[in-house]
Amino acid sequence: MWKVSYLDDRADLKGRVAIVVGGGGGLGRAGAGGEVMTGALDARDPDALSSFFAESDARYGGRCDVLVNVVGGTFRRPFAETNPRGWDALIRTNFTWLLHSTQLAVARMRPKGGSIINITSIEAHRAAPGFAVYAAMKAAVTSLTRTLAVELAPENIRVNTIAPDYIATPALASLAEGVSEAMVALQHRISTPMGRVGVYEDAGGCALFLASNLSSFVTGSTLHPDGGAIASSGWFNWPDEGYLNHPPQQILERLLDP
Numbered sequence: 001m002w003k004v005s006y007l008d009d010r011a012d013l014k015g016r017v018a019i020v021v022g023g024g025g026g027l028g029r030a031g032a033g034g035e036v037m038t039g040a041l042d043a044r045d046p047d048a049l050s051s052f053f054a055e056s057d058a059r060y061g062g063r064c065d066v067l068v069n070v071v072g073g074t075f076r077r078p079f080a081e082t083n084p085r086g087w088d089a090l091i092r093t094n095f096t097w098l099l100h101s102t103q104l105a106v107a108r109m110r111p112k113g114g115s116i117i118n119i120t121s122i123e124a125h126r127a128a129p130g131f132a133v134y135a136a137m138k139a140a141v142t143s144l145t146r147t148l149a150v151e152l153a154p155e156n157i158r159v160n161t162i163a164p165d166y167i168a169t170p171a172l173a174s175l176a177e178g179v180s181e182a183m184v185a186l187q188h189r190i191s192t193p194m195g196r197v198g199v200y201e202d203a204g205g206c207a208l209f210l211a212s213n214l215s216s217f218v219t220g221s222t223l224h225p226d227g228g229a230i231a232s233s234g235w236f237n238w239p240d241e242g243y244l245n246h247p248p249q250q251i252l253e254r255l256l257d258p
Contacts, residue, residue, distance in 0.1 A: 011212035017063045018211060019056060021049070021101050022070030022119075043071045043097045053104045064108035066211045068117045069098045069141075074134035087133050094137035102148065106157060113156030117210045118145050119203070122165040122226050126233075138163075142222060149220030158219035162206045165226035167198035190236050193228030 008014070021043050037059055041048040056064070072094045077086075102116060109116075123131060124138035142161055149159040166188065189195045202225040209215050210223070224230050234245050241248045 011208075011214050013208070013212050016065040016211070017056070017060045018066035018068065019053070019064055019105065020068045020070060021097075022068075022072070043101065044092045046097075046100050049097065049100055050104065053108070057108070062108055064105050064114060065112075066115050066117070067101065067105035067109075068119070068207060068211075069101055070119045071097060072119065072121070072138075074131055076130040078130060079132040082133065090133045091137060094134060095140050098141060099144075102159075106152065109157050110155060114158070115211050115215075116145075116148070116157065116159040117207055118142075118159070118161045120161045120163045120222070122163055122224070122230055124161075124163055125222075125224075125230055145222075146220045153219055158210075158215070160210050160215070160219060161222045162203055162210070163222050163224050163226070163230075164198055164203045165192065165224075165229040167200065167203060188227075190238060191229065191232075192226070193232050193237065195237070196227065198225060198227065 023038070037056065039052045039055060041052055043049055053064075074090060074094070075086075098118065105114070105116060108114075118141050120138040120141050121135075123135040124142045126135075128135035142163070145159050145161045152159060184197065188197050206223040206225050210218065235243045236245070237243055238248050238251075
């Protein structure tokens with residue numbers, strides 16, 4: 001059995017400086033340990049974001065070994081009912097700020113290298129009715145990640161994404177407002193092959209891996225902490241029926257005979 005100290009040596013995270021943009025709540029807040037410098041700002045504001053990086057420079061000597069881009073958000077609405085103002089809000093919240101954050105980090109990772117981790121979503125890889133622009137922006141981040149991984153690989157800067165499915169952050173919980181915990185659990189028992197809701201540590205473990213030397217030859221990739229949801233591709237594990245790619249007979253009969 002490997003000793004923890006050996007794994008610590010392999011990971012080589014001690015003393016690294018990580019900037020988490022969106023660490024105030026949800027997935028970005030799910031961490032512990034180490035010295036922390038915080039700042040309250042709107043990541044969509046280029047001047048505010050630049051100022052925060054400058055504050056980090058003053059404290060850590062201009063060093064940035066790891067960048068985690070977390071900020072995102074959405075609302076549910078049919079595309080035909082949305083408008084340019086809403087599109088712009090989604091684009092700025094899920095994509096534009098990330099360009100600036102990444103560029104700021106790259107300048108600080110040269111010439112030693114580093115790891116950039118973009119948090120996207122399972123919706124970047126499948127259809128998302130009611131979330132069209134949000135899903136498109138998450139797909140855009142995925143494509144950007146692959147291109148930057150190639151551009152920056154010669155400088156030993158790795159760029160990867162983490163695409164979780166449902167993790168019970170406050171924002172996602174608000175989308176399920178009015179739905180009982182038992183109903184949420186049943187939904188995920190059916191729709192997620194591993195049969196449970198994701199937790200912070202599921203995504204956090206992926207981030208630690210990508211930040212560390214354990215992933216030193218991994219770039220341009222996506223990790224999917226989703227319990228098998230993207231792999232199941234429409235197959236559902238119905239109670240007493242097993243996997244079907246359509247509703248069970250009794251469900252259909254109930255819908256036909258109200």
